[in-house]
Amino acid sequence: MLSTLESLKAVAGASTEDLCRRFSKVRSFSEHLAEPLSPEDMVIQSMPDASPTRWHLAHTTWFFETFVLKRAIPEYESPNPAFEYLFNSYYNQVGPQFPRPGRGLLSRPTVKEVFQYRRLVDERMLELLSSPAAADPGAADVPLEGVIEIGLEHEQQHQELILTDLKHMLSCNPLWPAYRARTNSVAGSVIDVRWVEYEESVRWIGHTGAGFCFDNEQPRHRVFVHAFQLADRPVTNGEFMAFIDDGAYTRPELWLSEGWETVRSQGWKAPLYWRRDNQNWSHFTLAGGQPIEPSEPVCHVSFYEADAFARWAGARLPTEAEWETAAESIPILGNFSESGLFHPSSAPAEPACRPDRMFGDVWEWTSSPYSAYPGYRPLAGALGEYNGKFMCNQFVLRGGSCATPEAHIRRSYRNFFPPWARWQYSGLRLAKDA
Amino acid sequence: MLSTLESLKAVAGASTEDLCRRFSKVRSFSEHLAEPLSPEDMVIQSMPDASPTRWHLAHTTWFFETFVLKRAIPEYESPNPAFEYLFNSYYNQVGPQFPRPGRGLLSRPTVKEVFQYRRLVDERMLELLSSPAAADPGAADVPLEGVIEIGLEHEQQHQELILTDLKHMLSCNPLWPAYRARTNSVAGSVIDVRWVEYEESVRWIGHTGAGFCFDNEQPRHRVFVHAFQLADRPVTNGEFMAFIDDGAYTRPELWLSEGWETVRSQGWKAPLYWRRDNQNWSHFTLAGGQPIEPSEPVCHVSFYEADAFARWAGARLPTEAEWETAAESIPILGNFSESGLFHPSSAPAEPACRPDRMFGDVWEWTSSPYSAYPGYRPLAGALGEYNGKFMCNQFVLRGGSCATPEAHIRRSYRNFFPPWARWQYSGLRLAKDA
């Protein structure tokens, strides 16, 4: 806990100007993502787990209003007191929440009004950030600058969800409309997997250094990691097609029990968004329907499918400690959302002597259930509901995806989703015992 | 059957000019209803039984495209072949249908594109209507003019649904936004019910005359109607409040068994859209939240509630034959959608010597399950799916409402909904054995 607070305070060392610039940059990227969209695109909710774009734009604004403006400016008044209820996601300590599955029932405030709300909150935020006299009323465990930093990281998470939720919504339309036209995938060549070896050792895991991290990445602690091998690249579409052709979705012995039940009850026959016509595979992408490029990393698979593939391949998923061990010395480069591609690429990013494409392209499922690190302490107050209360029945994913902002990712970053979730850009990389 | 066709052919007697004018008038009224709406308002589906405004606008257009243009103009091409699937409601003989509960998943075609679709189809329709040489290819059981007439009546039905579905959607928003501001209800005085008496007799029931009617209003046939009494006005909000205060929703002995199960499973405590704060009743209307005016006809009650109220009041609902008997000599006047009020009114429309407000304001639940008349024949082909296949587990309502176009209603008109449905402007009028 102490280290989280320390790192947050360190952020405060940044100059006012830097902070204003960063604030504006993050906030405007959200709106940039909404540019190609009509109002119709922004209000529809296609499943309870996804939210309309309009809601993401309002909720991220609500976050700054609730945790910063209302705390720092006692006389602050919201443009609409109902927003506290409408745009609270899950913070019980803030108050009751409009039910998540109903986010698509709201046509008002309109998209235009939500943009006005953003404008208003941004102005007040920039005033606050620019005011040298802005004294933190204090007393709270997290200094104001830390909360602002959390708010920006929070908005970056929702930028990824804007894309993945939108992709799901558009995919429900039989017209398979494109979010943004782009050139097709480039065919790449696939080289056989090479296995990188790691010695058994007690390793330090978790966030280190002065920068920001979420509370779930701390405290840094020791883990005994047995010797293991890690594949030098993610599993590809072509490999997954071979898995399907070998009866993947018809062979219970390859699946976890819950995975097999899900396959049957949901009628799964391929990754999400895949469709087969006369032996040709195509899939829905943010550029519309496209033929599937075999050399690209496979994507939109659940933990169940990742686990079954690994079993079929005679391998397994890595633990998150193994993944973090391997990532230790690898630079954070890759195909992130800033590229505007919004699709995994088959271009290798790294020379082959170490694992390639650990960052960007696709989130990589690990075999690790999402749990607290030894000595974990959530933040105090409502912000403590950010991570800790979800440590149950979810699995950790690592490395970021083509929909993640590059500035958002860290080696110690722990993403988490339930094992059946497929609408994120989630893929896998194989591991083996040494 | 014969008589239905005859009456349809009679419509063809209308002049070309008349038909064009009528076509344009009906079509433009749909768009008039959409005027106060933002694109956001028009795409949301708030429950599986309701549809987005945008869908209604497209589906009514699809009707003319499918049943008229494609039949009369062999070379006709739809602006988008997918519309046949997307906007087919339930006509199995036309082809498969995009699932009804998913109508709110579609952001495309956008509202603007749907209006373009309307434009295009309207143009082709008016060309067709104006062309003296437009020969009906024939062979079909229903002449082309008859199909056009059905299409216009069909569109009027959807005009009512646009309003009721929209009301439901807006009511789900805690902001209770108004569709269109209007002056508040006018307080009226309520006079005690007077009972109008009718002798026992064999009566003729069903449509008569040359004008249009749906197949379910025919054939005209004889029914033995026992002597009965009918209330001279609908039940009011004030009377329903007294029912609630007397424990309505807590007394199983007042309810049909299925009604009581519905009360419990749905947690019903009042009509739909009613809310009680500190003993004051308000309700959601298309003008936003409003205090409830006791003198207005009660509205948005299910058949279950209507039936329970009648039992509590020591009366019963009329049969549809009784209702039609009473309506025989009453002029079709009342508070219909053309008034723009979209809310039941407390102003009596008739001198008290006969039943008042039989038409407009609120649909009146009858005790009659929706069944085929003796000798009933549905239309041939896909249009035969219009009415007959719903003759099961629904109850008949009579008289039209404040959301019904006046030109659409007839004395023999049979509306029907499942007994749990409450989102229509549905009320009741009491009857008694003589």
Add this chain to the structure above:
Amino acid sequence: MLSTLESLKAVAGASTEDLCRRFSKVRSFSEHLAEPLSPEDMVIQSMPDASPTRWHLAHTTWFFETFVLKRAIPEYESPNPAFEYLFNSYYNQVGPQFPRPGRGLLSRPTVKEVFQYRRLVDERMLELLSSPAAADPGAADVPLEGVIEIGLEHEQQHQELILTDLKHMLSCNPLWPAYRARTNSVAGSVIDVRWVEYEESVRWIGHTGAGFCFDNEQPRHRVFVHAFQLADRPVTNGEFMAFIDDGAYTRPELWLSEGWETVRSQGWKAPLYWRRDNQNWSHFTLAGGQPIEPSEPVCHVSFYEADAFARWAGARLPTEAEWETAAESIPILGNFSESGLFHPSSAPAEPACRPDRMFGDVWEWTSSPYSAYPGYRPLAGALGEYNGKFMCNQFVLRGGSCATPEAHIRRSYRNFFPPWARWQYSGLRLAKDA
């Protein structure tokens, strides 16, 4: 209402000895039906709509305890006060009920204890019936003798349910165990349907005469019946096979909309209990699995299936007024439960000049929704919950089945079930407009 009470009082004219004998006979027939069963067979509930045999045996006993013994003998004490709650089916005016879907959760009281309960209540009942001094405390609308008569009719209804619920339960067991071995069906010859004609007329419908009837058979009243034709025999298995072979369960145009939804959601492909192996049809019967005999009346079809068959056959179902008109002069003879066959027979019971097998074999679905007759009044008090509160979303069946006690049936008898129900011995007979 009056006439119901009158007829009940008339029953009281029977001698004490007659009443005791009748009481004992009806009660012992229930136990006779349970003889072939193990305790295991008697406690299982295979679906929420069905009840365990043990529950039927206890509930029918509870009926006499609650409505007769507790009323007539102030000092009467139940062997277990919890029975009032456990064995109340749906009488809200008696008190709360153990939830119906949970009737199969109860292993206690054991079967043996339930038989002891029957013994005890029977003894007290016979004492009461034999006591000349047994004064009815009066005041109630239904005299004690009338209540006893209702109790016996009620028990006969449950005798039918014992058989149909048991059949459903045993059918869930892949072993298809027999309730009672019997000789196989006898192959019969099927003669083409002959149509019996009836003139248009105002008819009297409803119970007449001095004997017992339920309140829903009254008051006797006039109905205008149009000219019609009625098939001289029920539809056979062979005819239904032809319907299936003609695509019955794959053609939406043959079905009511709700029927078609049920076909799809339930995956119906044949009547309940039918199974096809290599083109050979067999079905589960109370004698275990058997080849299907084409000449027997088809059975275990829902209203939806009966309605679709009639449409396919170019005919329709009769209304209940039509059925009763045709039954007027036909003696009540047929294959009832007293025969011990518990299966429809292909043997004609009548010479062909009038409709054959109107009684027994299979209940015949009519096209009539179950509604109140004009002037209907339910019994006062809890017994008024017997019939009236179910007058919604059910359809009337007429004539009794091979599981109905012969003494129980009347020409005016109205059975009713929801349109999807198939676990009764329900079949159909066709009608046509004249």
Add this chain to the structure above:
Amino acid sequence: MLSTLESLKAVAGASTEDLCRRFSKVRSFSEHLAEPLSPEDMVIQSMPDASPTRWHLAHTTWFFETFVLKRAIPEYESPNPAFEYLFNSYYNQVGPQFPRPGRGLLSRPTVKEVFQYRRLVDERMLELLSSPAAADPGAADVPLEGVIEIGLEHEQQHQELILTDLKHMLSCNPLWPAYRARTNSVAGSVIDVRWVEYEESVRWIGHTGAGFCFDNEQPRHRVFVHAFQLADRPVTNGEFMAFIDDGAYTRPELWLSEGWETVRSQGWKAPLYWRRDNQNWSHFTLAGGQPIEPSEPVCHVSFYEADAFARWAGARLPTEAEWETAAESIPILGNFSESGLFHPSSAPAEPACRPDRMFGDVWEWTSSPYSAYPGYRPLAGALGEYNGKFMCNQFVLRGGSCATPEAHIRRSYRNFFPPWARWQYSGLRLAKDA
């Protein structure tokens, strides 16, 4: 894997006589548990997760028939070939399974027939065990003796389930019938928790030694365990009452997000089987309803409740590595099923210098999701479905309960249930960071 096989082979070192005696002893204990039950008690299934006693008795017999007799005796014939389908629990590699939620639909084979089935299989098993010439046909990965040992351990697991499933079934009966009368709980005194401290260290975890273990307890491996403290006794009923009185079930901040959703959707207000009348707590036990004794370990709590209690108490649940570390030197003594108490006891079993009652009384929830140990290999063939396929969305419990056979438990024993499960004898013990 190797070590599992080795330990299984070691079992084969036991004498034939020993094995026969052990076989008979384990098998007869199952039947001993069924003695107080009527046939009615043995066929009812009260929820999909629980099974009827009759099913447990048959399934454990099926296990020996399927995995031993059919393998060792080629000419073996089952008394009923349908049993392979009816009594297969979840072994996809054996064949299809009768659906689990339908186990309560089967009245046949009767209880008596199931006992005959047990008799027959036991005779064949004892013949096989006694035959010195009984050559293992070999080739399989697990030697026959190993499979028999697994079968016995498997039966012991089902002995616990017989009790817990029965308890759930009887509790559904408003009569709260007793399985077996016993003397009431003895009031004990509760001493404040003392915390036992453990140093940070790399620990060896997993099964060691020659005896039997399940594959999920292997391989033995190293884990870095941080310094921690463990409570010297389980949490008591009295402590849980204080938690409830402090608003436990109304305070979302104490719960995991999924836990809180479960509390709300299930309406949880106390542990399973607890009932409050006028401030007095009672609960259902296998001896019927009883007042709750505050000094006894709390029981029938879910992981969610255990986790929330720990958070409220300012502590946490131990990891399974911590639990196993603490259990290392503690003798396996306690209140197990052999005592016939079938209820947690408040009597301390150990002097206070080390954690007390680690074994028996109640299973203790750990914070560890149920995952594979590093290097884990499931058994080959159908028996490999025993453990591995459930490693998802479950949590580990340790130490056995009052319903566990003493001979069945080990220090390395890993029980696992989903976090919402409450019908096992599951409690908790607190831990803290050092």
